[in-house]
Amino acid sequence: MESKSEKTQENFLFFAWAISVVATLGSLYFSEIKQFEPCELCWYQRILMYPLTILLGIALVKKNYGIALYSAVFSGIGFCLSFYHYLIQKVPFFTSGAPACGRVPCTGQYINWFGFVTIPFLALISFILIFSISLLLLRMTKGVDRR
Secondary structure: OOOHHHHHHHHHHHHHHHHHHHHHHHHHHHHHHOOOOOOHHHHHHHHHHHHHHHHHHHHHHHOOHHHHHHHHHHHHHHHHHHHHHHHHHHOHHHHHOOOOOOOOOOOOOOOOEOOOEOHHHHHHHHHHHHHHHHHHHHHHHOOOOOO
């Protein structure tokens, strides 16, 4: 019989996995269906998000809450990268100093919903949510035997 705490941990793990799946499918939609070519920073963000889908999925099936350490690291780095990418898209100080990064400029904005929602912003929100859930899971599993 599962305790309430264990069920909460499982729900958190599911939400983190679901967020990573939506982010992965969203990035594939933009590149494969809408034909938006990713810039170099977008590729780096994908490199951090795609494995989270697999790692969190396996952890969910095995009920391995210790994965939170790894998902916190991946999403924390992804958060920093997405935040920087968003800054070079939206803040003139960063935009003017942004290096050229391949065939597609990192300052380009394929979408700009409501004047602030860009693809790096969507990734930023996903990484923040996964990072926050990972920290909650780490806090909940602190002191629990992780064998």
